[in-house]
Amino acid sequence: AKWHGKMCGEIADFTSFSFHAVKNLTTAEGGALTWRNHDGVDNESLYKQFQLLSLHGQNKDALAKTRLGAWEYDIVAPYYKCNMTDVMAGIGLAQLKRYPEMLYRRRQIIERYNEGLKGCDVQVLNHFGDDHSSSGHLYLVRLLGEDVEYRNAVIERMAECGIACNVHYKPLPMMTAYKNLGFDIVDYPNAYNQYHNEITLPLHTSLTDEDVEYVISNFVDIIPK
Template identity: 25%
Template sequence: MDISFYSRFHAPLESAYLEEVLASGLETDGLFMKRLLDCADSLYPGCRFLFTPSCTLALETALACLRLLPGDEVLLPSFNFPSAANAVLRHGGRPVLCDITPDTQNISVRDASNRLTSRTRAVIAMHYAGVSAPLGGLKRLAEEAGIALIEDAAQCVDAYYEDQPLGTVGDMGCVSFHHTKNAVCGEGGLMITKNHGHWQYARQYRLHGTNRAGYLDGEAARYTWNLPGSCAALSEPQAALLLAQLQCLSQITRSRLHVTEQYWKQLAPLEERGIAMRMRIPAYARPNGHIFYLRFQDPALLNSLIPALAAHGIDCKTHYVPLHASPMGEKLGYHKEDLPESLACYQTLLRLPVHTALTDEDIARTTETILRFV
Protein backbone atom coordinates (compact mmCIF):
# COMPACT_ATOMS: atom_id res chain seq x y z
CA MET A 1 0.00 0.00 0.00
CA ASP A 2 1.18 3.54 -0.75
CA ILE A 3 -0.40 4.75 2.49
CA SER A 4 0.16 2.03 5.07
CA PHE A 5 -2.01 1.57 8.12
CA TYR A 6 0.93 0.99 10.48
CA SER A 7 4.36 2.59 10.57
CA ARG A 8 6.34 2.82 13.78
CA PHE A 9 8.28 5.86 14.94
CA HIS A 10 12.07 5.48 14.75
CA ALA A 11 13.72 7.14 17.76
CA PRO A 12 17.20 8.63 17.13
CA LEU A 13 18.91 6.78 20.00
CA GLU A 14 17.50 3.31 19.34
CA SER A 15 20.61 1.90 17.64
CA ALA A 16 23.03 3.39 20.17
CA TYR A 17 21.02 2.04 23.11
CA LEU A 18 20.72 -1.41 21.55
CA GLU A 19 24.46 -1.56 20.86
CA GLU A 20 25.10 -0.58 24.47
CA VAL A 21 22.78 -3.21 25.88
CA LEU A 22 24.16 -5.92 23.57
CA ALA A 23 27.62 -5.20 24.95
CA SER A 24 26.27 -5.86 28.45
CA GLY A 25 25.43 -9.14 30.15
CA LEU A 26 21.72 -8.85 29.21
CA GLU A 27 20.79 -9.19 32.87
CA THR A 28 17.07 -8.81 33.56
CA ASP A 29 16.26 -5.58 35.44
CA GLY A 30 19.66 -4.17 34.56
CA LEU A 31 20.87 -0.65 33.75
CA PHE A 32 18.30 0.10 31.04
CA MET A 33 15.42 -1.11 33.18
CA LYS A 34 16.56 1.26 35.94
CA ARG A 35 16.64 4.12 33.43
CA LEU A 36 13.25 3.08 32.11
CA LEU A 37 11.78 3.14 35.62
CA ASP A 38 13.12 6.68 36.07
CA CYS A 39 11.39 7.64 32.83
CA ALA A 40 8.15 6.05 34.02
CA ASP A 41 8.35 8.10 37.22
CA SER A 42 8.00 11.27 35.17
CA LEU A 43 5.10 9.87 33.12
CA TYR A 44 3.18 8.36 36.05
CA PRO A 45 4.15 10.30 39.20
CA GLY A 46 3.31 8.76 42.54
CA CYS A 47 2.86 5.24 41.13
CA ARG A 48 4.61 1.88 41.28
CA PHE A 49 5.48 0.10 38.03
CA LEU A 50 6.27 -3.32 36.66
CA PHE A 51 7.36 -3.59 33.03
CA THR A 52 6.30 -6.86 31.38
CA PRO A 53 6.88 -8.60 28.02
CA SER A 54 3.33 -7.68 26.89
CA CYS A 55 0.22 -5.85 28.02
CA THR A 56 -1.45 -9.26 28.14
CA LEU A 57 1.00 -10.32 30.86
CA ALA A 58 0.46 -6.98 32.63
CA LEU A 59 -3.28 -7.71 32.70
CA GLU A 60 -2.68 -11.26 33.91
CA THR A 61 -0.44 -9.89 36.66
CA ALA A 62 -3.11 -7.37 37.69
CA LEU A 63 -5.77 -10.09 37.83
CA ALA A 64 -3.42 -12.27 39.89
CA CYS A 65 -3.41 -9.55 42.56
CA LEU A 66 -7.16 -10.03 43.05
CA ARG A 67 -6.70 -13.72 43.90
CA LEU A 68 -9.98 -14.70 42.28
CA LEU A 69 -11.93 -17.72 43.44
CA PRO A 70 -13.79 -20.07 41.08
CA GLY A 71 -17.02 -18.40 40.00
CA ASP A 72 -15.83 -14.85 40.73
CA GLU A 73 -16.94 -12.42 38.01
CA VAL A 74 -15.17 -9.53 36.29
CA LEU A 75 -17.04 -6.99 34.16
CA LEU A 76 -15.45 -5.83 30.89
CA PRO A 77 -16.59 -4.43 27.53
CA SER A 78 -17.39 -6.82 24.70
CA PHE A 79 -15.92 -4.46 22.08
CA ASN A 80 -12.37 -5.29 23.07
CA PHE A 81 -9.31 -7.42 22.35
CA PRO A 82 -9.42 -10.85 24.09
CA SER A 83 -6.47 -10.19 26.46
CA ALA A 84 -8.52 -8.94 29.41
CA ALA A 85 -11.09 -11.73 29.12
CA ASN A 86 -8.30 -14.32 28.85
CA ALA A 87 -6.64 -12.88 31.95
CA VAL A 88 -9.87 -13.40 33.90
CA LEU A 89 -10.23 -16.96 32.64
CA ARG A 90 -6.58 -17.76 33.34
CA HIS A 91 -7.07 -16.88 37.00
CA GLY A 92 -10.25 -18.91 37.41
CA GLY A 93 -12.81 -16.14 37.06
CA ARG A 94 -15.72 -15.57 34.70
CA PRO A 95 -15.65 -12.62 32.28
CA VAL A 96 -19.02 -10.83 32.21
CA LEU A 97 -19.27 -8.96 28.92
CA CYS A 98 -20.90 -5.52 28.88
CA ASP A 99 -22.17 -3.28 26.10
CA ILE A 100 -20.63 0.04 25.06
CA THR A 101 -21.86 3.56 24.39
CA PRO A 102 -21.96 4.59 20.71
CA ASP A 103 -20.36 7.99 21.28
CA THR A 104 -16.95 6.67 22.49
CA GLN A 105 -17.15 2.86 22.01
CA ASN A 106 -16.21 2.54 25.70
CA ILE A 107 -17.97 0.48 28.37
CA SER A 108 -21.46 1.61 29.36
CA VAL A 109 -21.61 2.38 33.08
CA ARG A 110 -25.35 1.70 33.06
CA ASP A 111 -24.97 -1.70 31.42
CA ALA A 112 -22.10 -2.62 33.74
CA SER A 113 -24.10 -1.65 36.83
CA ASN A 114 -27.00 -3.83 35.62
CA ARG A 115 -24.65 -6.84 35.47
CA LEU A 116 -23.29 -6.53 39.01
CA THR A 117 -23.87 -9.57 41.23
CA SER A 118 -22.67 -10.75 44.62
CA ARG A 119 -19.82 -12.56 42.79
CA THR A 120 -18.49 -9.45 40.98
CA ARG A 121 -14.89 -8.72 42.00
CA ALA A 122 -13.77 -6.09 39.48
CA VAL A 123 -14.62 -4.01 36.45
CA ILE A 124 -12.08 -3.57 33.65
CA ALA A 125 -12.34 -0.27 31.76
CA MET A 126 -10.81 -0.42 28.29
CA HIS A 127 -10.10 3.07 26.90
CA TYR A 128 -10.81 2.69 23.19
CA ALA A 129 -8.67 4.71 20.75
CA GLY A 130 -6.75 6.34 23.60
CA VAL A 131 -9.95 8.13 24.68
CA SER A 132 -10.80 7.76 28.35
CA ALA A 133 -13.74 5.67 29.45
CA PRO A 134 -16.12 7.45 31.90
CA LEU A 135 -13.85 6.90 34.88
CA GLY A 136 -15.88 9.14 37.20
CA GLY A 137 -18.94 6.91 36.86
CA LEU A 138 -16.88 3.73 36.91
CA LYS A 139 -15.06 4.75 40.10
CA ARG A 140 -18.39 5.43 41.82
CA LEU A 141 -19.72 2.07 40.64
CA ALA A 142 -16.60 0.26 41.91
CA GLU A 143 -16.54 2.05 45.26
CA GLU A 144 -20.25 1.51 45.95
CA ALA A 145 -19.99 -2.18 45.00
CA GLY A 146 -16.71 -2.70 46.86
CA ILE A 147 -14.92 -4.03 43.78
CA ALA A 148 -11.64 -3.21 42.04
CA LEU A 149 -11.33 -0.92 39.02
CA ILE A 150 -8.67 -2.03 36.51
CA GLU A 151 -7.82 0.13 33.50
CA ASP A 152 -7.02 -1.65 30.25
CA ALA A 153 -5.01 1.32 29.00
CA ALA A 154 -3.28 -0.67 26.24
CA GLN A 155 -3.77 2.15 23.70
CA CYS A 156 -3.21 5.01 26.13
CA VAL A 157 0.39 6.02 26.71
CA ASP A 158 0.34 9.86 27.03
CA ALA A 159 -3.49 9.99 27.19
CA TYR A 160 -5.43 11.42 30.14
CA TYR A 161 -8.64 11.47 32.13
CA GLU A 162 -8.88 15.15 33.09
CA ASP A 163 -5.29 15.75 34.30
CA GLN A 164 -4.55 12.15 35.32
CA PRO A 165 -2.61 9.76 33.04
CA LEU A 166 -4.75 6.84 31.96
CA GLY A 167 -3.75 3.77 33.92
CA THR A 168 -3.38 5.70 37.20
CA VAL A 169 -7.03 6.38 38.10
CA GLY A 170 -8.14 2.84 38.98
CA ASP A 171 -6.63 0.36 41.42
CA MET A 172 -4.36 -0.91 38.64
CA GLY A 173 -3.70 0.00 35.02
CA CYS A 174 -2.02 -1.78 32.11
CA VAL A 175 -0.33 -0.18 29.07
CA SER A 176 0.91 -1.77 25.83
CA PHE A 177 4.09 -1.15 23.81
CA HIS A 178 3.18 -3.61 21.05
CA HIS A 179 4.51 -2.67 17.61
CA THR A 180 1.09 -1.24 16.63
CA LYS A 181 0.99 1.25 19.54
CA ASN A 182 2.29 4.83 19.80
CA ALA A 183 5.53 3.98 21.64
CA VAL A 184 6.85 0.50 20.91
CA CYS A 185 9.47 -2.14 21.67
CA GLY A 186 8.03 -4.89 19.46
CA GLU A 187 6.10 -6.34 22.37
CA GLY A 188 6.01 -4.97 25.89
CA GLY A 189 3.68 -3.89 28.66
CA LEU A 190 3.46 -2.01 31.93
CA MET A 191 1.40 -2.59 35.06
CA ILE A 192 0.78 0.54 37.15
CA THR A 193 -0.60 0.78 40.69
CA LYS A 194 -0.65 3.08 43.71
CA ASN A 195 -1.61 0.18 45.98
CA HIS A 196 1.47 -1.04 47.85
CA GLY A 197 -0.07 -4.45 48.56
CA HIS A 198 -0.88 -5.05 44.89
CA TRP A 199 2.64 -3.98 43.91
CA GLN A 200 4.28 -6.29 46.44
CA TYR A 201 2.20 -9.24 45.24
CA ALA A 202 2.72 -8.38 41.56
CA ARG A 203 6.50 -8.07 41.77
CA GLN A 204 6.64 -11.61 43.18
CA TYR A 205 4.15 -12.94 40.60
CA ARG A 206 6.30 -11.35 37.86
CA LEU A 207 9.40 -13.32 38.92
CA HIS A 208 8.04 -16.87 39.11
CA GLY A 209 6.19 -16.22 42.37
CA THR A 210 9.44 -15.62 44.25
CA ASN A 211 10.74 -12.76 46.38
CA ARG A 212 13.80 -12.39 44.13
CA ALA A 213 13.22 -8.64 43.66
CA GLY A 214 13.23 -8.17 47.44
CA TYR A 215 16.33 -10.33 47.73
CA LEU A 216 18.17 -8.17 45.17
CA ASP A 217 17.09 -5.08 47.14
CA GLY A 218 18.60 -6.54 50.33
CA GLU A 219 15.26 -7.33 51.95
CA ALA A 220 15.99 -11.07 52.37
CA ALA A 221 19.08 -13.27 52.77
CA ARG A 222 17.75 -15.75 50.18
CA TYR A 223 14.87 -15.83 47.80
CA THR A 224 12.24 -18.52 47.66
CA TRP A 225 8.98 -19.54 46.00
CA ASN A 226 6.08 -17.86 47.82
CA LEU A 227 3.04 -17.84 45.51
CA PRO A 228 1.80 -18.91 42.06
CA GLY A 229 3.65 -16.86 39.48
CA SER A 230 4.90 -16.41 35.95
CA CYS A 231 7.93 -15.16 34.04
CA ALA A 232 6.74 -11.64 33.30
CA ALA A 233 9.85 -9.45 33.25
CA LEU A 234 10.77 -7.22 30.31
CA SER A 235 14.16 -8.03 28.73
CA GLU A 236 17.01 -5.51 28.64
CA PRO A 237 16.97 -5.12 24.81
CA GLN A 238 13.25 -4.31 24.97
CA ALA A 239 13.89 -1.88 27.82
CA ALA A 240 16.61 -0.12 25.81
CA LEU A 241 14.38 0.24 22.74
CA LEU A 242 11.43 1.42 24.81
CA LEU A 243 13.52 4.00 26.65
CA ALA A 244 14.55 5.55 23.33
CA GLN A 245 10.90 5.66 22.28
CA LEU A 246 9.56 7.17 25.50
CA GLN A 247 12.19 9.89 25.41
CA CYS A 248 10.46 11.05 22.18
CA LEU A 249 6.91 10.55 23.45
CA SER A 250 5.79 14.18 23.29
CA GLN A 251 6.95 14.38 19.66
CA ILE A 252 5.09 11.16 18.81
CA THR A 253 1.87 12.39 20.43
CA ARG A 254 2.02 15.80 18.72
CA SER A 255 2.49 14.18 15.33
CA ARG A 256 -0.38 11.72 15.76
CA LEU A 257 -2.74 14.37 17.14
CA HIS A 258 -2.01 16.49 14.08
CA VAL A 259 -3.16 13.61 11.87
CA THR A 260 -6.38 13.04 13.81
CA GLU A 261 -7.18 16.76 13.92
CA GLN A 262 -6.80 17.00 10.13
CA TYR A 263 -9.09 14.00 9.63
CA TRP A 264 -11.67 15.59 11.94
CA LYS A 265 -11.70 18.84 9.96
CA GLN A 266 -11.52 17.40 6.45
CA LEU A 267 -14.17 14.72 6.97
CA ALA A 268 -16.80 17.05 8.43
CA PRO A 269 -18.96 16.75 5.24
CA LEU A 270 -19.60 13.08 6.05
CA GLU A 271 -21.28 14.05 9.31
CA GLU A 272 -23.08 17.05 7.81
CA ARG A 273 -24.69 14.75 5.24
CA GLY A 274 -25.55 12.04 7.76
CA ILE A 275 -23.24 9.49 6.14
CA ALA A 276 -20.83 8.80 9.02
CA MET A 277 -20.08 10.00 12.54
CA ARG A 278 -16.56 11.17 13.35
CA MET A 279 -14.99 9.92 16.60
CA ARG A 280 -16.01 11.87 19.70
CA ILE A 281 -13.77 13.22 22.46
CA PRO A 282 -15.59 13.81 25.78
CA ALA A 283 -14.70 16.94 27.74
CA TYR A 284 -12.99 14.86 30.44
CA ALA A 285 -10.65 13.11 27.96
CA ARG A 286 -7.31 14.18 26.49
CA PRO A 287 -6.41 11.59 23.82
CA ASN A 288 -3.05 10.64 22.33
CA GLY A 289 -3.92 10.25 18.63
CA HIS A 290 -3.73 6.46 18.73
CA ILE A 291 -6.75 5.90 16.45
CA PHE A 292 -9.06 7.93 14.27
CA TYR A 293 -12.30 6.22 13.27
CA LEU A 294 -15.59 6.82 11.52
CA ARG A 295 -18.92 5.14 12.30
CA PHE A 296 -20.93 4.72 9.07
CA GLN A 297 -24.71 4.70 9.01
CA ASP A 298 -24.78 2.04 6.28
CA PRO A 299 -22.65 -1.10 6.80
CA ALA A 300 -22.91 -1.90 3.08
CA LEU A 301 -21.30 1.44 2.22
CA LEU A 302 -18.45 0.70 4.64
CA ASN A 303 -17.90 -2.74 3.15
CA SER A 304 -17.67 -1.32 -0.36
CA LEU A 305 -15.46 1.61 0.69
CA ILE A 306 -12.64 -0.55 2.12
CA PRO A 307 -11.69 -2.27 -1.19
CA ALA A 308 -12.13 1.04 -3.04
CA LEU A 309 -9.57 2.67 -0.72
CA ALA A 310 -7.24 -0.32 -1.14
CA ALA A 311 -7.46 0.09 -4.93
CA HIS A 312 -6.12 3.63 -4.42
CA GLY A 313 -3.25 2.34 -2.26
CA ILE A 314 -4.82 3.39 1.06
CA ASP A 315 -4.94 0.80 3.85
CA CYS A 316 -7.92 1.28 6.20
CA LYS A 317 -9.22 -1.28 8.67
CA THR A 318 -12.27 -2.26 10.68
CA HIS A 319 -11.71 -3.46 14.25
CA TYR A 320 -12.70 -6.08 16.81
CA VAL A 321 -15.24 -8.80 16.40
CA PRO A 322 -17.07 -8.28 19.73
CA LEU A 323 -16.09 -10.87 22.29
CA HIS A 324 -19.70 -11.90 22.86
CA ALA A 325 -20.14 -12.60 19.12
CA SER A 326 -16.98 -14.70 18.83
CA PRO A 327 -16.83 -18.51 18.97
CA MET A 328 -15.40 -18.23 22.49
CA GLY A 329 -18.19 -15.84 23.45
CA GLU A 330 -20.72 -18.41 22.30
CA LYS A 331 -19.01 -21.02 24.51
CA LEU A 332 -19.50 -18.65 27.43
CA GLY A 333 -23.23 -18.54 26.68
CA TYR A 334 -23.59 -15.28 24.72
CA HIS A 335 -25.57 -14.62 21.54
CA LYS A 336 -24.88 -11.96 18.91
CA GLU A 337 -28.04 -10.00 19.71
CA ASP A 338 -27.20 -9.78 23.46
CA LEU A 339 -25.08 -6.60 23.18
CA PRO A 340 -26.47 -4.54 20.28
CA GLU A 341 -24.18 -1.49 20.50
CA SER A 342 -21.05 -3.64 20.42
CA LEU A 343 -22.36 -5.54 17.40
CA ALA A 344 -23.33 -2.33 15.59
CA CYS A 345 -19.87 -0.88 16.22
CA TYR A 346 -18.23 -3.95 14.68
CA GLN A 347 -20.45 -3.57 11.61
CA THR A 348 -19.97 0.18 11.06
CA LEU A 349 -16.55 1.32 12.37
CA LEU A 350 -13.64 2.14 10.05
CA ARG A 351 -10.14 3.10 11.24
CA LEU A 352 -7.97 5.38 9.10
CA PRO A 353 -4.15 5.31 9.03
CA VAL A 354 -2.60 7.26 11.94
CA HIS A 355 1.17 7.29 12.40
CA THR A 356 4.15 9.64 12.44
CA ALA A 357 5.23 8.89 8.87
CA LEU A 358 2.03 10.30 7.33
CA THR A 359 2.35 13.59 5.46
CA ASP A 360 -0.31 16.24 5.01
CA GLU A 361 -0.52 15.08 1.38
CA ASP A 362 -1.24 11.51 2.56
CA ILE A 363 -3.98 12.78 4.87
CA ALA A 364 -5.56 14.90 2.13
CA ARG A 365 -5.40 12.04 -0.36
CA THR A 366 -7.12 9.71 2.12
CA THR A 367 -9.91 12.13 2.97
CA GLU A 368 -10.47 13.18 -0.65
CA THR A 369 -10.70 9.54 -1.76
CA ILE A 370 -13.31 8.83 0.93
CA LEU A 371 -15.36 11.92 0.10
CA ARG A 372 -15.30 11.21 -3.64
CA PHE A 373 -16.42 7.62 -3.12
CA VAL A 374 -19.34 8.32 -0.81
Protein backbone atom coordinates in the same frame (compact mmCIF):
# COMPACT_ATOMS: atom_id res chain seq x y z
CA ALA B 1 -4.53 11.01 27.71
CA LYS B 2 -6.23 13.34 30.21
CA TRP B 3 -9.76 13.56 31.62
CA HIS B 4 -10.92 16.43 33.83
CA GLY B 5 -7.32 17.39 34.51
CA LYS B 6 -6.17 13.91 35.49
CA MET B 7 -3.82 11.66 33.55
CA CYS B 8 -5.46 8.39 32.53
CA GLY B 9 -3.17 6.34 34.78
CA GLU B 10 -4.47 8.01 37.95
CA ILE B 11 -8.24 7.77 37.38
CA ALA B 12 -9.12 4.12 37.96
CA ASP B 13 -8.00 1.92 40.84
CA PHE B 14 -5.86 0.01 38.33
CA THR B 15 -4.85 1.00 34.79
CA SER B 16 -3.05 -1.22 32.30
CA PHE B 17 -0.95 0.12 29.43
CA SER B 18 -0.02 -1.83 26.32
CA PHE B 19 3.37 -1.27 24.68
CA HIS B 20 2.60 -3.57 21.74
CA ALA B 21 4.37 -2.81 18.46
CA VAL B 22 1.47 -0.78 17.00
CA LYS B 23 0.85 1.38 20.07
CA ASN B 24 1.79 5.06 20.40
CA LEU B 25 4.69 4.14 22.65
CA THR B 26 6.18 0.70 22.06
CA THR B 27 8.71 -1.61 23.64
CA ALA B 28 8.07 -4.14 20.82
CA GLU B 29 5.96 -6.09 23.32
CA GLY B 30 5.02 -5.68 26.95
CA GLY B 31 3.10 -3.26 29.09
CA ALA B 32 2.76 -1.58 32.47
CA LEU B 33 0.30 -1.38 35.32
CA THR B 34 -0.42 1.62 37.53
CA TRP B 35 -2.64 1.95 40.57
CA ARG B 36 -3.82 4.63 42.95
CA ASN B 37 -2.83 4.98 46.57
CA HIS B 38 -5.44 3.59 48.95
CA ASP B 39 -5.48 3.60 52.72
CA GLY B 40 -4.69 0.14 54.01
CA VAL B 41 -2.99 -0.97 50.78
CA ASP B 42 0.76 -1.60 50.95
CA ASN B 43 2.10 -0.45 47.58
CA GLU B 44 5.43 -2.22 48.01
CA SER B 45 3.73 -5.51 48.84
CA LEU B 46 1.43 -5.13 45.84
CA TYR B 47 4.40 -4.39 43.59
CA LYS B 48 6.20 -7.50 44.79
CA GLN B 49 3.09 -9.60 44.14
CA PHE B 50 3.00 -8.39 40.55
CA GLN B 51 6.69 -9.24 40.21
CA LEU B 52 5.94 -12.78 41.37
CA LEU B 53 3.06 -13.11 38.92
CA SER B 54 5.20 -11.95 36.00
CA LEU B 55 8.19 -14.28 36.39
CA HIS B 56 7.34 -17.84 37.42
CA GLY B 57 6.72 -16.89 41.04
CA GLN B 58 10.45 -16.30 41.67
CA ASN B 59 11.08 -14.38 44.87
CA LYS B 60 14.24 -12.73 43.49
CA ASP B 61 14.74 -10.74 40.32
CA ALA B 62 17.82 -11.10 38.11
CA LEU B 63 19.65 -8.18 39.75
CA ALA B 64 19.17 -9.58 43.25
CA LYS B 65 20.61 -12.94 42.17
CA THR B 66 23.83 -11.34 40.89
CA ARG B 67 24.91 -10.21 44.34
CA LEU B 68 27.72 -12.20 45.94
CA GLY B 69 26.45 -15.39 47.54
CA ALA B 70 22.84 -14.60 46.66
CA TRP B 71 22.33 -17.23 43.95
CA GLU B 72 19.54 -19.11 45.68
CA TYR B 73 15.90 -18.24 45.11
CA ASP B 74 12.51 -19.80 45.69
CA ILE B 75 9.44 -20.39 43.54
CA VAL B 76 6.59 -19.43 45.83
CA ALA B 77 3.76 -20.31 43.41
CA PRO B 78 3.35 -21.68 39.85
CA TYR B 79 2.78 -18.30 38.20
CA TYR B 80 3.35 -16.91 34.71
CA LYS B 81 6.13 -15.80 32.35
CA CYS B 82 5.14 -12.32 31.18
CA ASN B 83 7.97 -10.09 32.34
CA MET B 84 9.41 -7.27 30.27
CA THR B 85 13.06 -7.75 29.32
CA ASP B 86 15.76 -5.14 29.94
CA VAL B 87 16.13 -4.68 26.17
CA MET B 88 12.42 -3.92 25.86
CA ALA B 89 12.61 -1.46 28.74
CA GLY B 90 15.54 0.27 27.02
CA ILE B 91 13.46 0.69 23.87
CA GLY B 92 10.67 2.16 25.97
CA LEU B 93 12.98 4.70 27.62
CA ALA B 94 14.17 5.85 24.20
CA GLN B 95 10.57 6.12 23.02
CA LEU B 96 9.65 8.27 26.02
CA LYS B 97 12.17 10.91 24.94
CA ARG B 98 10.39 11.39 21.63
CA TYR B 99 6.85 10.79 22.89
CA PRO B 100 5.79 14.48 23.07
CA GLU B 101 6.68 15.05 19.42
CA MET B 102 4.87 11.85 18.42
CA LEU B 103 1.72 12.99 20.26
CA TYR B 104 1.96 16.37 18.53
CA ARG B 105 2.19 14.73 15.11
CA ARG B 106 -0.78 12.48 15.87
CA ARG B 107 -2.82 15.52 16.84
CA GLN B 108 -1.90 17.24 13.57
CA ILE B 109 -3.13 14.23 11.58
CA ILE B 110 -6.35 13.95 13.60
CA GLU B 111 -7.17 17.62 13.11
CA ARG B 112 -6.56 17.33 9.35
CA TYR B 113 -8.80 14.26 9.16
CA ASN B 114 -11.51 16.12 11.09
CA GLU B 115 -11.34 19.03 8.66
CA GLY B 116 -11.21 16.81 5.59
CA LEU B 117 -14.28 14.78 6.57
CA LYS B 118 -16.52 17.75 7.31
CA GLY B 119 -19.69 17.51 5.26
CA CYS B 120 -19.49 13.71 4.98
CA ASP B 121 -22.22 11.52 6.47
CA VAL B 122 -19.93 10.14 9.16
CA GLN B 123 -19.35 10.43 12.88
CA VAL B 124 -15.78 10.54 14.18
CA LEU B 125 -14.41 9.90 17.66
CA ASN B 126 -13.83 13.19 19.47
CA HIS B 127 -10.22 13.17 20.64
CA PHE B 128 -9.92 16.64 22.13
CA GLY B 129 -12.15 18.89 24.22
CA ASP B 130 -12.17 21.32 27.14
CA ASP B 131 -12.22 18.50 29.71
CA HIS B 132 -10.38 15.72 27.89
CA SER B 133 -7.42 15.03 25.64
CA SER B 134 -6.80 11.73 23.86
CA SER B 135 -3.47 10.08 23.18
CA GLY B 136 -4.63 9.89 19.56
CA HIS B 137 -4.10 6.17 19.15
CA LEU B 138 -6.88 5.40 16.64
CA TYR B 139 -9.00 7.42 14.21
CA LEU B 140 -12.44 5.82 14.38
CA VAL B 141 -15.11 6.72 11.82
CA ARG B 142 -18.75 5.58 11.80
CA LEU B 143 -20.50 5.32 8.45
CA LEU B 144 -23.91 6.58 9.54
CA GLY B 145 -26.86 4.53 8.36
CA GLU B 146 -24.66 1.82 6.85
CA ASP B 147 -24.18 -1.86 7.73
CA VAL B 148 -21.40 -4.43 8.01
CA GLU B 149 -21.49 -5.35 4.33
CA TYR B 150 -21.15 -1.74 3.22
CA ARG B 151 -18.37 -1.05 5.74
CA ASN B 152 -16.44 -4.09 4.53
CA ALA B 153 -16.88 -2.97 0.92
CA VAL B 154 -15.40 0.43 1.81
CA ILE B 155 -12.39 -1.28 3.40
CA GLU B 156 -11.88 -3.30 0.20
CA ARG B 157 -12.15 -0.18 -1.98
CA MET B 158 -9.62 1.62 0.20
CA ALA B 159 -7.29 -1.39 -0.04
CA GLU B 160 -7.48 -1.18 -3.83
CA CYS B 161 -6.13 2.36 -3.45
CA GLY B 162 -3.25 1.05 -1.36
CA ILE B 163 -4.73 2.24 1.94
CA ALA B 164 -4.96 -0.23 4.83
CA CYS B 165 -7.98 0.37 7.06
CA ASN B 166 -9.11 -1.64 10.06
CA VAL B 167 -12.02 -2.24 12.45
CA HIS B 168 -11.77 -1.58 16.19
CA TYR B 169 -13.07 -3.87 17.41
CA LYS B 170 -14.98 -7.02 16.57
CA PRO B 171 -16.93 -7.87 19.77
CA LEU B 172 -15.75 -10.93 21.70
CA PRO B 173 -19.18 -12.65 21.57
CA MET B 174 -18.68 -12.90 17.79
CA MET B 175 -15.44 -14.86 18.21
CA THR B 176 -15.53 -18.65 18.01
CA ALA B 177 -13.96 -19.22 21.43
CA TYR B 178 -16.67 -17.15 23.12
CA LYS B 179 -19.47 -18.57 21.01
CA ASN B 180 -18.37 -21.99 22.23
CA LEU B 181 -18.74 -20.70 25.79
CA GLY B 182 -22.35 -19.73 25.10
CA PHE B 183 -22.01 -16.03 24.38
CA ASP B 184 -24.38 -14.58 21.76
CA ILE B 185 -23.94 -11.17 20.17
CA VAL B 186 -27.71 -10.56 20.27
CA ASP B 187 -27.32 -10.14 24.02
CA TYR B 188 -24.87 -7.28 23.46
CA PRO B 189 -26.64 -4.82 21.14
CA ASN B 190 -24.50 -1.84 22.15
CA ALA B 191 -21.27 -3.69 21.40
CA TYR B 192 -22.63 -4.66 17.99
CA ASN B 193 -23.79 -1.11 17.33
CA GLN B 194 -20.29 0.20 18.04
CA TYR B 195 -18.86 -2.33 15.59
CA HIS B 196 -21.15 -2.78 12.61
CA ASN B 197 -20.40 0.44 10.68
CA GLU B 198 -17.03 1.44 12.17
CA ILE B 199 -13.90 1.86 10.07
CA THR B 200 -10.46 2.96 11.30
CA LEU B 201 -8.33 5.16 9.07
CA PRO B 202 -4.50 5.02 9.16
CA LEU B 203 -3.00 7.02 12.02
CA HIS B 204 0.71 6.84 12.77
CA THR B 205 3.63 9.23 12.85
CA SER B 206 5.23 7.92 9.66
CA LEU B 207 2.35 9.36 7.63
CA THR B 208 3.37 12.40 5.63
CA ASP B 209 1.02 15.31 4.94
CA GLU B 210 0.71 13.97 1.40
CA ASP B 211 -0.26 10.53 2.74
CA VAL B 212 -2.99 12.06 4.89
CA GLU B 213 -4.40 14.02 1.95
CA TYR B 214 -4.37 10.84 -0.16
CA VAL B 215 -6.34 8.95 2.50
CA ILE B 216 -8.90 11.75 2.81
CA SER B 217 -9.32 12.17 -0.94
CA ASN B 218 -9.96 8.49 -1.59
CA PHE B 219 -12.17 7.98 1.47
CA VAL B 220 -14.37 10.97 0.58
CA ASP B 221 -14.70 9.70 -3.00
CA ILE B 222 -15.77 6.22 -1.83
CA ILE B 223 -18.30 6.96 0.92
CA PRO B 224 -21.74 8.52 0.36
CA LYS B 225 -21.95 12.29 0.66
